[in-house]
């Protein structure tokens with residue numbers, strides 16, 4: 001696995017096309033309600049938007065796409081909606097897997113899977129173990145994921161594996177923790193997109209979003225398409241990523 005520079009330690013490589021795009025796919029329920037449909041219909045339509053976005057990102061040369069599918073807080077929803085989301089997740093995994101592999105897309109799932117039914121866990125294991133030689137994009141699905149859970153589980157695993165660091169915590173640095181975070185091996189997101197109009201992070205990749213460019217759109221997730229993605233990428237291109245430096249320094253190094 002390649003090691004990528006942390007944006008708070010070194011200066012990451014900046015490209016025209018974001019190398020890593022992370023998306024909070026929000027607004028399925030409101031999309032459905034505004035059409036007098038049950039919320040479920042919005043989630044089903046949202047799966048289509050996932051398929052289109054995966055394809056559009058791969059075509060544009062995005063190397064890593066991370067999608068927030070279910071948060072650690074989404075268990076608070078009505079049980080019917082939670083079980084429907086689980087069922088949709090399972091069928092989408094089963095239906096889409098062959099197409100992903102054919103298109104050179106490697107699948108990863110991050111989150112606390114211990115809360116899921118054994119059937120889902122098995123499916124995830126099979127799906128993510130499939131070899132995808134010369135993959136052009138890595139698709140990471142965050143399921144029962146929470147940014148705080150991630151940082152805590154990483155710290156716990158680090159201290160178990162490195163008792164020397166537990167004995168002298170001053171030795172713990174970013175580089176020591178990073179391999180234990182759920183997104184280990186992926187560069188930090190360059191572009192974060194949240195659909196559905198809310199302007200919040202909702203416990204998504206708290207550690208990794210430190211220097212990510214944030215983009216919010218009112219478009220509901222089921223309506224998100226290649227054109228909407230291009231708008232977000234265009235906005236990303238107009239930003240000056242300074243990583244703590246001054247504008248003059250950026251200009252001088254260009």
Ligand code: IPE
Pocket residue numbers: 025026027028029030031069070071074085196221
């Ligand atoms: C996002 O859409 C999907 C999940 C959280 C699983 P929502 O279901 O949150 O849709 P709104 O925000 O209620 O419209």
Ligand code: IPE
Pocket residue numbers: 024025026027068069070071074198200202
């Ligand atoms: C965030 O959306 C989680 C996912 C898209 C999976 P929510 O709809 O759950 O976020 P809040 O509750 O409005 O912050």
Ligand code: MG
Pocket residue numbers: 026027028196
């Ligand atoms: Mg929502």
